[in-house]
Amino acid sequence: MTDHDPRSAPAWSRLPGPLPVNHAWVDARLWREIAARCHAEDGRLGSLWGSDERPTGSGFVVHAILVSQEGWHWISLKAGDTNPRFPTLSDLFPEAARQERALFDLLGIGSGAPDTRPWLRHEVWGPADFPLRRDRADAPPAARGADPYPFVPVRGEGVHEIAVGPIHAGTIEPGHFRFSVMGDEILRLEARLGYTHKGVAKRFEAMPLATGARLAGRVCGDSTAAYAGAYAMAVEAVSGCAPPPRALWLRALLFERERVANHLGDLGALCQDGGLAFGLTQFGLLKERWLETHRRLFGHRYLMDVIVPGGVACDLDATALGLLESEGTAVLETTRRLEDIVDDHAGLQERFLGAGRLDRAQARALGAVGLAARASGIACDLRALWPSPPYDALGTRVSTRTGGDVAARVGVRFDEIRESLRLIQAILAQLPPGPVCAPCDRAEGLLGLGAVEGWRGRILVAITRARTSGDHHVHIHDPSWQNWPLLERAAPGDLVPDFPLINKSFNLAYSGLDL
Template sequence: MAFDSLPLKLTELPGAVPAWQGLASAADLPDICQAVKNQGGRLAALWGTDEQDREQGYALHLALAKPEGMLWLRAALPAGELQYPDLSSIFYAAGRMQRAARDLLGIDADAADRRPWLRHAAWPDTEYPLRRNVAAATVFEKCTDDYRFVSVIGDGVHEIPVGPVHAGTIEPGHFRFSIVGEKVLRLEERLGYTHKGVDKRFRGMPFTEGAKLAGRISGDSTVAYAWAYCMALESIAAVAPPARALWLRALLLERERIANHLGDLGSLGNDGGLAFGLAQFTRLKEDVLRLNHRLFGHRYLMDRIVPGGVACDLDRSALDAIERECDALELEVRLLRDIYDDHSGLQDRFLTCGRLTPNTASKLGVIGLAGRASSQAWDLRAQAQPAPYNLLDTHMKTHKNGDVAARVILRFDEIFESLRLIRAVIERIAPGEIAAPLLSVAADKSGLGWVEGWRGESVVALESGADGRIRSCHAHDPSWQNWPALAFAVFNNIVPDFPLINKSFNLSYSGCDL
């Protein structure tokens, strides 16, 4: 087992992915994290919960990942205790997650950077909205937002503030560039603008409603989140979805990947000065969305994955239509890839631009598509292989250059792999039920969901309450790990290349603002 060398008593969580749960004292966390890191593991998520209704204090939760599985570690802080040791020197990505946990719950890592992250001006720093004694309808007095950016001082250095409202149709966030001439010396990101109080909203929600909310954490990854949520719930309920439902889930997830990759390839062409690419790829994406609408009833496949299975079935003619679409896409995307490859203007923009070296990516714990483009070999579909990926033999795609060009190549490669997987699903899918009933869900149980979405892994950690309601639910987006990497990738590039580099990562705001 993946974590058995740790000095911990672990319980295996039932369900689709290899996952264990363990308890640790907060003081032991640095040693445990260091040991997991030494064994090639990484931090997948960090969050906090309020356990005062159980006559305990606050709890800090860590999800630690290895290729073979995930460990959900829970450190109960003694009643009245708010401090726990800083983990950001071991796992870089922990920094912002720790700041978010402080904003929401008041638990504090003893870290150097203690600026707020999710808290802007909607609540004062003496209030912690995720605490159980704060009623769901509470609205706080507005206060002043006095966030301090790191300033870069030197001859000719000046700042360009961008956002939260950006020039294009994208999500809101603030970027503070310190530049000299045209070159970026430092990019500081400030996010949290789309914070909607998702963790608080989940609390007490009926399980079925929770699946819908999970599907709206990041609209472009609705399949990945809904699946991760349902996987967590099915683990708690000890229910395995029928085989046909699992095949259909994989089909939906790969269609989501293809649609997003097509859109990104179009936008990347456009940002590189080739509007032809945008027109062609968005046309192909629209075709995929229209087929989604026709076969599944929703263009982005929202609410198609439900607890116990899926909410849609396909007949033979529908499967044939998908196969025909795969054949058409294969031809069209190959042709467009040749055009991109041969276009010297585009390649001039892509190559060496926004380079994230494998070494930096490894230190930052970068994952998902952006990670794989910098030699970080993490793809759940090929590693822990949640069903039905254990039957599919997914070929993980990686690249070592870590530049915009590598992230473009990876998207092309992954589209072809997804098309191959969809064909394999269609070949193997057999008649049967599409959902299993979740008869009763016991209270006070934990379940983990872990799905490789198009951007990277979506993690959902769910705890059941009484009466078919959620006790707590935390969803984690891979963008938490990857946003800091963007700041490294733009270093020493020119400001006008930022939109291109940013698009090549295409990270989520809503997914980690929550």
């Protein structure tokens, strides 16, 4: 891929890898035009981020991935060397707003969007200190000052605010929720995240691509297989590496097992929050046994370090395959029985039905992805829309519900457990023989993209300037970027005591988003 004069039509070049991604360098006018066209065609923003490519003469670069029926388009815009700027996309895609704020906090590239509040910075570093700039001294920031964050207020008689976090009451990740309430009714919810920002992108810069896999599997502990899988896909794309078929099938097995584990855990928690402790016990037990199988067969309860660039670091013999098959059958049977109980439980259904409703139009406008989108009637699922091997051979049935409420998200989770268990049995039956890993240690390309449909939704990993070690940049995108605003839209109108239930039905990432 070469830099091209972007003043004319964009010069698309197809990137290697299983995803149909075309990349082009664009100028500011094309940046807007291509995004607007994508928006008009009902496409969505996949991710938006930046990188400091001044050492290689490209200045600051802003990247966007646009996903539409036409396929995937990755556009890169040179934003300049000094006072870098780019035209905002947040008027077209509201999900861009916080990504643009994070981009400014890290690199000082301005979008001109009206909301200029910091997103990741938290007064931990100064307003003119941009930590991802490559010429920034690696010194710790000066002592932090006060951190006033102007939440959008709701005015009127009887309105007051409830501030929750960053430390939450339960065993969950830190973040801040600001509720504006009237009595018990939520009028407005605004989330403020970024508390767990650990400088992951900076950390990646200091790691060779091969060792980066360890980090990629540790930024979001409930999705380690999906993250490591997306990372491996991106590294393989820039390395011209084709993992052996058996490795790809084993990866799919791991993705589906990870999905089942999370859905089981969340269904238990949803029952608990809905007042049925029985559900927590039962689903907790199913999940625990599922995780113990991970430990026995893959060496890790959460599948960390099992997926590596080039393939997988595990293999299964006939005994293991048999064990997985019978476990799948047993879990399917128990889950069906539990689903029956949940469906019949009037108290639980009373809590689930209508709570945290988000209709299709709202979900669409906000750019919803993954499980939450499917529960609002949007059939987006990478496994079905852009299936990479082995999903192209497996054929995934996408579950959608139209209710958009907690009940719908519970329903989709049950459907997806069943579908994942079906896929797992199909994978076990058709697992191709052969090696499970190919050499993947020479980055030859410049750009690579990996994408995996994790249990929350679409996880993206983009690598830029891969060939020049030390100048490379790894960008990770969690579907929670799109879906946190959904929760903020779904909660108003409901009661404060229903919020934990609504929140759990989405169960969005903090660390995977804060990075």
